[in-house]
Amino acid sequence: MSRWTSASAAAIPDSLSFAEAAALPLTSLTAWESQFDRLGLDPDGAEAGSSLLFLGGAGGVGSIAIQLARLAGLTVIATASRPESRAWVRELGAQHVIDHSQPLAPQLAALGFNAVDTIANFADSDAYWAVMAELIQHQGAIVAIVGNRHPLDLNLLRDKSVRFTWEFMFTRAKHRTADLAQQGAILDAVADLIDTGRLRTTLRTHLGPISAANLHQAHTQLETGRTIGKLVLEGWP
């Protein structure tokens, strides 16, 4: 195994099956790096009480991100549009849930938020760009994990001196960054949080072995844009 590959790896949590563990690494790295490395929030709670809005709370990344944010003491607002996805994000720890199929600002205002301190966009950078500029607190920060299809107007963030950052979980491995081993450390930390009962797996649907039919079913489900938690396929027929 080359050095950069092993630096991004960690042993799976003792308390999980392989399928339960398989649901976690990519999304945990994305969620952790988004909040703690890119937005600069403190996993140990130095910003406890500050608000973090997750756009797309019930998906694979959102499902682990909500849990990590609560462990860091943040006030979590997650978007979810259906009864089952709303119930899921609440179960994971979101204190507030708003519906992304409706305008967000009035829903936040009804909850007492005129603005949010940070935003993590796990859904659509184009569709939410202007909305995020409106909702973010002055001197706040925004992270996005989904690439844009059209140019984004950075000037919308200027008046409030808002910081914007991308998160791409392959950056460290692709560019063999000096801090690549941080990914192994994150996975170790996540495994420890799982084994001590402070995080739970995000596996929701086990689709069976890796067959053409099951892969097709997984892709069809993912393309609905309505997946809750993570899908896993395991082993061979």
Ligand SMILES: NC(=O)c1ccc[n+]([C@@H]2O[C@H](COP(=O)([O-])OP(=O)(O)OC[C@H]3O[C@@H](n4cnc5c(N)ncnc54)[C@H](OP(=O)(O)O)[C@@H]3O)[C@@H](O)[C@H]2O)c1
């Ligand atoms: N940059 C990176 O390193 C990185 C890493 C992982 C994933 N990604 C990308 O990040 C995105 C999210 O990944 P994921 O696995 O979390 O997705 P996912 O599991 O497919 O997300 C599904 C969830 O998205 C919600 N959703 C659908 N339309 C939405 C909208 N317009 N606004 C807000 N939420 C909406 C749905 O909620 P409701 O059912 O409640 O409507 C659903 O629960 C994907 O595009 C993926 O490719 C990037």
